[in-house]
Amino acid sequence: MKKVIFCLLFLASFLTVGQPNDLFEKGNAYYIEGNYQKAIDAYQSILDLGQHSGELYFNLGNAYYKQEAIAPSIFYYEKAKQMLPKDEEVINNLSYANNRTIDNIAPMPASFWDSLNDAIVNKLTLNQWAKLSVAMVLLCVLSFSFFIWSDGSVRKRFSFILAIVAMFAFGVSLTLTFHKNNLDKNNRPAIIFDRQNSLSTEPNSLSDKVIDVHEGLKVFVLEYYDSEWAKVELPDGKTGWIKSSAFRLL
Amino acid sequence: MLAQDGVSFETKVSKQELGINERLRVDFIMNEDGDNFVPPSFDQFHLLGGPNQSISNSWINGVRSYSKTYSYFLSPKNKGVFTIGQASIEVAGSVYKTQPIKITVTAAVEQPKDPNDPEYVADQNMELVAELSNPNPYLNEAVSVVYKLYVSDDVYLSGLNILDQPKYNNFWSQIIPINKLEIERGTYKNRSYNYVVVSRAVLYPQKEGQLTIEPLSLDISLEVPSQQRNMFGGFLRQTVRRTVTAPSRTIQVKPLPEVGKPENFSGAVGTFDFSMTASPEVLKAGEAFQVKLKVSGKGNLKLLKMPEFQLPSSLEMYEPERKENINTSLTGMSGDVTVNYTVVPAFRGEYPLPEVHFDYFDLASKSYKSISSETLAIEVTEGPVNNGAVSNFSEDKTPKSNTKAFSGFKTQTAFQPIVTPNFFNSKSFWLWLFIPLLMLPIVLLFKRRREALSADVVGAKSKSDWKMAHRYLKEASSALGDSKRFYEALERALYNVLKSKLKVPITALNKEGISQILAEKKCKPTTISELNSLLQSCEFARYTPSALESMNSDYEKAAVLIVELSKI
Numbered sequence: 100m101k102k103v104i105f106c107l108l109f110l111a112s113f114l115t116v117g118q119p120n121d122l123f124e125k126g127n128a129y130y131i132e133g134n135y136q137k138a139i140d141a142y143q144s145i146l147d148l149g150q151h152s153g154e155l156y157f158n159l160g161n162a163y164y165k166q167e168a169i170a171p172s173i174f175y176y177e178k179a180k181q182m183l184p185k186d187e188e189v190i191n192n193l194s195y196a197n198n199r200t201i202d203n204i205a206p207m208p209a210s211f212w213d214s215l216n217d218a219i220v221n222k223l224t225l226n227q228w229a230k231l232s233v234a235m236v237l238l239c240v241l242s243f244s245f246f247i248w249s250d251g252s253v254r255k256r257f258s259f260i261l262a263i264v265a266m267f268a269f270g271v272s273l274t275l276t277f278h279k280n281n282l283d284k285n286n287r288p289a290i291i292f293d294r295q296n297s298l299s300t301e302p303n304s305l306s307d308k309v310i311d312v313h314e315g316l317k318v319f320v321l322e323y324y325d326s327e328w329a330k331v332e333l334p335d336g337k338t339g340w341i342k343s344s345a346f347r348l349l
Numbered sequence: 350m351l352a353q354d355g356v357s358f359e360t361k362v363s364k365q366e367l368g369i370n371e372r373l374r375v376d377f378i379m380n381e382d383g384d385n386f387v388p389p390s391f392d393q394f395h396l397l398g399g400p401n402q403s404i405s406n407s408w409i410n411g412v413r414s415y416s417k418t419y420s421y422f423l424s425p426k427n428k429g430v431f432t433i434g435q436a437s438i439e440v441a442g443s444v445y446k447t448q449p450i451k452i453t454v455t456a457a458v459e460q461p462k463d464p465n466d467p468e469y470v471a472d473q474n475m476e477l478v479a480e481l482s483n484p485n486p487y488l489n490e491a492v493s494v495v496y497k498l499y500v501s502d503d504v505y506l507s508g509l510n511i512l513d514q515p516k517y518n519n520f521w522s523q524i525i526p527i528n529k530l531e532i533e534r535g536t537y538k539n540r541s542y543n544y545v546v547v548s549r550a551v552l553y554p555q556k557e558g559q560l561t562i563e564p565l566s567l568d569i570s571l572e573v574p575s576q577q578r579n580m581f582g583g584f585l586r587q588t589v590r591r592t593v594t595a596p597s598r599t600i601q602v603k604p605l606p607e608v609g610k611p612e613n614f615s616g617a618v619g620t621f622d623f624s625m626t627a628s629p630e631v632l633k634a635g636e637a638f639q640v641k642l643k644v645s646g647k648g649n650l651k652l653l654k655m656p657e658f659q660l661p662s663s664l665e666m667y668e669p670e671r672k673e674n675i676n677t678s679l680t681g682m683s684g685d686v687t688v689n690y691t692v693v694p695a696f697r698g699e700y701p702l703p704e705v706h707f708d709y710f711d712l713a714s715k716s717y718k719s720i721s722s723e724t725l726a727i728e729v730t731e732g733p734v735n736n737g738a739v740s741n742f743s744e745d746k747t748p749k750s751n752t753k754a755f756s757g758f759k760t761q762t763a764f765q766p767i768v769t770p771n772f773f774n775s776k777s778f779w780l781w782l783f784i785p786l787l788m789l790p791i792v793l794l795f796k797r798r799r800e801a802l803s804a805d806v807v808g809a810k811s812k813s814d815w816k817m818a819h820r821y822l823k824e825a826s827s828a829l830g831d832s833k834r835f836y837e838a839l840e841r842a843l844y845n846v847l848k849s850k851l852k853v854p855i856t857a858l859n860k861e862g863i864s865q866i867l868a869e870k871k872c873k874p875t876t877i878s879e880l881n882s883l884l885q886s887c888e889f890a891r892y893t894p895s896a897l898e899s900m901n902s903d904y905e906k907a908a909v910l911i912v913e914l915s916k917i
């Protein structure tokens with residue numbers, strides 16, 4: 100028993116030393132001092148602890164931005180945006196960082212399906228969709244059971260309609276769960292970290308160049324070849340091969 | 350060859366051994382007139398003149414001597430032994446051929462000159478020389494070439510005309526014009542001369558290896574003293590026109606060393622200084638600022654490629670303007686080259702300008718040097734913030750007027766583990782999904798069973814009614830066998846049932862009243878009569894004890910009766 104208490108105390112002390120919140124405060128203090136490298140180190144050690152948050156990524160992006168490291172700042176702003184999609188400060192600072200990128204690639208106008216996906220499927224995360232499906236199936240079964248057991252005709256009618264609606268909602272949300280899973284699998288955004296590189300038509304360094312890309316550009320990974328090369332798509336729809344060491348997946 | 354018919358046809362040469370700088374005369378002589386003269390080929394020689402034809406026809410003492418001669422003047426191309434081949438002629442139908450003659454060409458021989466020949470004098474007293482500042486330069490290193498015409502004191506230069514400006518192939522060249530020819534004194538080959546600089550140029554070799562400068566040709570007039578004297582005893586001067594050509598010169602161009610050669614070396618060779626400035630450094634969006642790259646110093650300024658740089662897409666950069674302020678002298682180009690970029694920022698923000706490097710090959714230290722620009726930052730204080738991830742400036746001239754400043758850090762946060770277990774596709778997801786669905790048939794089954802039970806109304810109801818009846822008859826059943834106590838308990842039980850069912854006080858009950866009330870309640874007449882008979886037997890039993898068998902049957906009857914009554 101003593102041993103268990105000792106172990107718990109030991110674990111507790113360990114946790115308080117590396118407490119993410121303390122590190123976060125420490126990083127912020129360094130940031131105010133203008134010691135951006137130490138701030139980055141502090142924030143990074145939170146990530147090493149396996150903890151993260153949108154605010155943490157935002158501050159990391161800011162520290163890199165202040166260090167004039169464009170690619171990492173955009174990388175972490177994008178990470179922050181994934182977790183805080185509606186945060187105006189994140190969007191604002193990301194636009195500041197994007198101002199410094201060299202590439203000016205006009206994005207393709209979103210297709211009908213893309214905007215539909217954005218309007219519906221991407222409103223919830225995959226796990227949220229999965230939970231919604233489970234909630235719907237529970238609602239459906241419960242209201243159907245109620246329909247079976249209840250006596251009054253008003254109750255019966257109401258619960259039957261509820262069961263039908265819930266069943267329909269379950270079907271839709273389960274479909275969208277799988278659709279979202281598919282979308283997530285194929286949506287692999289990445290940020291170019293190389294100062295200058297180029298997309299080529301084939302996965303080798305001899306083939307023709309498609310276009311030059313510079314650090315900070317957001318691309319989407321389509322497929323890998325040989326683990327050294329990746330086919331990526333630019334926002335304007337151009338595709339080409341680039342060394343996978345040139346970018347970092349978000 | 351002297352033929353029997355007296356026709357002779359032979360070759361005569363002026364000399365069989367000659368220097369390469371001498372000339373050879375070849376005569377083909379015949380004593381009869383012939384046709385179809387075919388000379389040999391003189392491809393080992395330059396044909397300077399000929400064929401010249403001469404005919405002599407003389408009668409001496411009645412004897413005719415005839416001779417016809419074809420003459421050629423040749424100069425040898427090379428040293429060595431050559432053969433003058435056979436010539437042929439057709440005389441009166443037969444073909445005659447000469448003997449081939451061997452000619453030996455030796456090295457140049459000192460030609461005996463006539464010292465009084467004015468041309469010879471002119472040639473001896475002047476020389477056109479090309480002077481090179483450096484016969485072994487690096488690629489793109491300045492080399493000056495100066496053509497000087499040396500004239501000795503004995504002759505006077507009276508006229509000069511440049512026939513042919515030399516072509517400087519594989520060089521970038523600039524001819525430095527000479528406004529007025531000036532005679533200067535100088536020594537050449539240990540002899541004192543007057544000289545005139547005829548032409549001068551600065552050359553920048555553009556190719557490695559051995560390059561040849563094509564010669565310059567001059568047409569000059571010289572006054573040369575002659576042997577004749579005038580009436581006062583002075584020598585008369587004679588004007589001689591000569592064409593002189595400077596010997597061609599070769600330049601061995603060294604390549605720039607590969608060791609330490611910077612990537613993207615633009616080829617600047619010389620001594621340079623480089624600067625990059627931007628003004629103004631603080632401005633509003635939509636206003637323009639200038640980025641100026643300036644290279645100054647000595648070297649191939651006109652040829653050098655200015656360093657380029659790229660700016661973020663939100664800074665719109667216009668075509669640069671190149672200005673050159675270069676003086677070219679014999680020592681090369683000096684001055685400065687400026688490239689001016691006009692840049693218009695579209696959005697507010699702080700834009701660090703990229704560091705620009707200018708690489709050149711330093712001739713003094715014979716090594717590559719690199720000058721980096723200072724780090725510059727442009728601050729755009731007012732204007733819209735770029736909102737879209739990538740906004741195309743030309744398409745959208747009025748970006749959303751979100752004029753928010755750069756935000757600082759966030760202080761509040763809630764951490765969560767990076768690796769969150771995926772609920773989708775996990776075991777619990779599928780269990781949560783299927784267990785409720787499996788519940789449905791169970792619920793249905795349950796309901797079905799209940800319906801079946803309620804359809805059997807009597808069975809279902811009697812079950813509880815039997816229980817009730819047995820509860821009422823509990824006392825009676827315990828008294829089975831004791832006739833008196835049994836029937837008392839049975840009667841009490843029946844009255845209790847009736848009391849609770851008919852909601853009437855016991856005192857108001859008699860057999861008639863009960864039958865009446867039961868009939869009103871639409872009870873079956875058989876039930877009423879059964880009840881009456883049972884109550885009667887209860888009364889009889891008070892006086893006459895009955896057997897156990899009748900007690901058992903009465904108990905059963907009472908139970909059935911109670912169940913029947915409970916249905917009322």
